[in-house]
Amino acid sequence: MSTQPFHDIKTERQDITKPLPRILILVPVMFCISCVAAITLNLLFFFKIKESETTKIEWQEIIEEETLRKSETEKLIELIKDEDRRAKDVYDWVEGSRQLQPLAVGVARSMGVKSSIEELSLVRDVENPHQIRIGLDFVNGGQKQLDSTLSAINELGYRAYSANQTSGQGGQVDYQATLIWQKISNNNNLSLNNNE
Amino acid sequence: MSNKHFGCLALGLFIMLMGHWTNASYKKLRLARDAEEMSRTAFDGAVFARSAEQRKMVILKKNTIDSREYLNQWEPYIKQTKNAQFGEALINLRIKQAGIITLSQVYETVDHVKGGTISKTLNAKLVFEDDYVKTLNWLADLEGSLPAIRVSNCKLSKGQSGNDIKMELSLDIPIINSENGKDSQT
Numbered sequence: 034m035s036t037q038p039f040h041d042i043k044t045e046r047q048d049i050t051k052p053l054p055r056i057l058i059l060v061p062v063m064f065c066i067s068c069v070a071a072i073t074l075n076l077l078f079f080f081k082i083k084e085s086e087t088t089k090i091e092w093q094e095i096i097e098e099e100t101l102r103k104s105e106t107e108k109l110i111e112l113i114k115d116e117d118r119r120a121k122d123v124y125d126w127v128e129g130s131r132q133l134q135p136l137a138v139g140v141a142r143s144m145g146v147k148s149s150i151e152e153l154s155l156v157r158d159v160e161n162p163h164q165i166r167i168g169l170d171f172v173n174g175g176q177k178q179l180d181s182t183l184s185a186i187n188e189l190g191y192r193a194y195s196a197n198q199t200s201g202q203g204g205q206v207d208y209q210a211t212l213i214w215q216k217i218s219n220n221n222n223l224s225l226n227n228n229e
Numbered sequence: 230m231s232n233k234h235f236g237c238l239a240l241g242l243f244i245m246l247m248g249h250w251t252n253a254s255y256k257k258l259r260l261a262r263d264a265e266e267m268s269r270t271a272f273d274g275a276v277f278a279r280s281a282e283q284r285k286m287v288i289l290k291k292n293t294i295d296s297r298e299y300l301n302q303w304e305p306y307i308k309q310t311k312n313a314q315f316g317e318a319l320i321n322l323r324i325k326q327a328g329i330i331t332l333s334q335v336y337e338t339v340d341h342v343k344g345g346t347i348s349k350t351l352n353a354k355l356v357f358e359d360d361y362v363k364t365l366n367w368l369a370d371l372e373g374s375l376p377a378i379r380v381s382n383c384k385l386s387k388g389q390s391g392n393d394i395k396m397e398l399s400l401d402i403p404i405i406n407s408e409n410g411k412d413s414q415t
Contacts, residue, residue, distance in 0.1 A: 050233065053233050053234070053237065057237050060237045061240060063240075063244055067244045067247045070247075071247035071250060074251045074254070075251055075254045078254040078257065079254065082258050085258070085262050085264070085265045086265075088265050092269055092272050095275075096268065100279075102279050103279040106279065106283050107282055109286055116293070116297050118346070119304075120300035122345050122346035123299070123300055123303050123304065123307055123346060123347075126347055126403060127376075127377070130376075130378065130379035130380075132369070132373075133368075133372070133380045134369040138365055138369075141365075151386065151387065152384070152385070152387075153385040153386075154383070154385070155380075155382070156381070157380075157382065162381070
């Protein structure tokens with residue numbers, strides 16, 4: 034068997050193109066580098082985007098929590114305001130509901146032995162219930178007795194305003210005045226001792 | 230152009246496409262980061278708003294501590310009478326317990342302040358004639374045991390015999406329906 038090469042069989046190729054410039058060898062190299070870089074960077078960006086989205090969701094959850102806490106606080110504020118409003122209403126009511134019995138007893142006890150009450154009326158003003166209109170009709174004792182009664186009223190914490198006094202026959206005295214509780218202006222603190 | 234040129238052009242186009250893809254991803258990343266930053270800023274705003282509200286609440290609580298304490302002390306007395314029937318029965322019970330002679334008694338439900346805490350009151354017009362001490366002690370006991378009661382009118386005059394007095398009373402009893410009222414305590 035012959036070991037001669039077949040060079041002689043291979044014919045010259047006539048239609049072969051000219052080789053590309055040497056510089057274009059960089060194109061496939063750049064392509065490879067680009068492929069690696071693009072895949073790496075996109076993977077990196079993908080994970081970073083996911084991380085950012087997760088962080089954003091976490092922030093939004095905390096924001097929702099904060100908003101919820103804020104709305105709860107707003108509700109509490111409304112409750113406190115409502116309680117304050119109710120306290121003022123109750124205060125107004127209680128201020129206009131001071132016991133009248135001590136006043137009636139005080140007036141009755143202030144009467145001297147000879148004096149006698151014909152009629153005693155204590156009427157609260159509709160608009161200002163802490164103001165009491167007193168009407169006292171008594172016999173005997175005159176001015177001295179009236180002073181003693183007014184002193185007893187003062188001791189109970191009331192002061193008489195717009196007084197009107199008429200004296201009739203037989204030592205009858207008709208006294209009318211508006212009584213105002215004196216400690217109202219001095220006592221700004223709300224307390225339970227109003228009726229004491 | 231030969232196939233080699235087309236090959237180079239195709240590779241060049243692929244390189245450009247990959248660059249564009251990477252750039253688009255980078256833009257997405259920047260958008261995501263901007264959104265994250267906005268959320269962080271929004272969180273700062275939310276924390277600030279919540280802190281401001283809480284500070285407001287603390288100040289309000291501090292400023293209203295006396296009035297709320299007052300309300301806590303008085304509300305049970307104000308709510309003693311749940312409805313007009315209950316108030317009427319309560320007064321009747323007190324009268325029966327004392328055994329005081331009653332000449333007349335008239336009850337009426339009256340509107341007090343619309344929208345206010347005390348919207349209605351039970352007005353009782355009572356006329357008694359009995360012993361002076363017994364009558365006034367009864368009044369003291371009534372005012373003491375029902376501190377929210379308001380005696381809007383009290384007229385005392387001599388009775389028909391000895392130590393008797395005639396007492397004409399007009400009482401106002403606050404009626405708070407606890408179902409309608411706000412019971413919440415802060």
